[in-house]
Amino acid sequence: MQKILQHILPFELPKGFPDEATYRLYKKWDEPARQVQISAITFLTALLYIIFSLLDKSWASDQVQVLMLRLNLFVTAPILLTISFLAYKKRFYTIVVPALALFPVFSMLSHAYIAGQLGNYFPFVTEGYLAVFWIFVVSGMTFRHALASASMASSILLVSGFYVMSDLDIYTMHVFWIFCSFSFGCLGALMFDRSRKAVFMSQQELHHLAVTDELTGAFNRNHLKSVLAQEMARDIRYDKTFGLLIIDIDHFKNINDTFGHAVGDDVLRKTAQILSASIRSNDTLVRWGGEEFVVIAIEVNETTLKHLCEKLRHKIEDDGFGAVDKVTVSIGATLFRKDDTRDALLSRADKALYQAKNKGRNITVSV
Incomplete structure (x- = not known):
């Protein structure tokens, strides 16, 4: 269906x-906004x-008015208020959207039954057209x-109208208005869905730019702060020890001066690629600055x-770097201690790195 619509519509449909x-x-980002929308809309609709139900409806018999009153006050409104309450609670979100999707089906069945009891159904039939548009654009459903x-x-609506409306011209207009409400609603929902996904992807791109080093593709210092805070809290709470490595490319100034x-930029990019491919998926690689990288293990x-x-030191030493041929690194490493601050942890690893450099480079010092 999406492929067919893409040929018809003048804008690009949301992609996977x-x-x-x-x-x-995206689901994690999208759900809170939908929860608020569903909760507010179902409350207003109720x-x-x-x-x-409380309005005087002279076009309906007293018996039908009582039926509407009871149905709306004791069934329809309570269902909507229940959905509104559940949508407000995050843990119920997985059942809220399916329940909300089923509600219009029940509502239209009720609508069809009531319409069949009316001698003059014209003031009432508009509810059906509004309901279709409400489902697509207003409700907050996916x-x-x-x-x-x-x-x-x-x-x-189509089937019930066929039995309720004896005049073919009236039924034809009924079909037309259903088609209008469905098509406008569907188009509005597609545009809304497209805009939500576009906003999300734009935010993701901005976030990626904010935490990523442009040259190497590794994370930058901004991301290091948040990851360190997260791992320090996790270590203290769950006793999951982590380590911090500072990796320095040996004699990098000579590489820049000579080649x-x-x-030099190619060496930085290649080093980042090797390090990224050599650490575990749960570890984090950060470009600390200049020719220095940090790994949180x-x-x-x-x-x-x-x-x-x-392992990382040998991976770098054994790989080829084109014109430079051979590149080595010095590494300073340390484990997190319960009384560490972020600065204390980084300072201890940095001191270990300087010891490695003072001992002749291309070695690891762990403290």
């Missing part, structure tokens, strides 16, 4: 996410149903749920930390 992780991030719900609601800054002890340092 590049990977499952991005989709999960209120409007109550007001409608597009998939809205499409399914609106399709079922529209089908009920030029363009080659989670859930390590003194032995595994030293093993990781040596």
